[in-house]
Amino acid sequence: MSYLKPGTLCITLQRRDPRNAGRIVRILEYVGDIPPDIVDGYMIEAENGLPFATTIWRDADGREEIRHGQVTRCRTSRAYLRPLVDPDLDVESAVGSGTPVPQALPEPADVQEREFEPEVVG
Secondary structure, three states: OOOOOOOOEEEEOOOOOHHHOOOEEEEEEEEEEEOOOEEEEEEEEEOOOOOOOEEEEEOOOOOEEEEEOOOOEEEEEHHHEEEOOOOOOOHHHHHHHOOOOOOOOOOHHHHHHOOOOOOOOO
């Protein structure tokens, strides 16, 4: 599978808890393999800021603890992430072929710095 760059938006696929499937997440960083079950892993963050239904936390001794609705960031395997934009899309060839070219979403800081003029409704 292709490498996902930080900032890429993805949809989550079903893993253990079906309530976590279909969530829009942002890739924060690549974390690699984390035994025993994360392969080609990424740190992700819920795009809407709502916590995941369940997450599994492991301590240094490998003991697991299930947490419900407590975290908005976690690690998951690449196999459970699908990018919303094809990471292998060649933009130059897409423009020539008439295929719509995906536009990057602004970072939250960019949105907050904009000034908006009030609209007079009358």
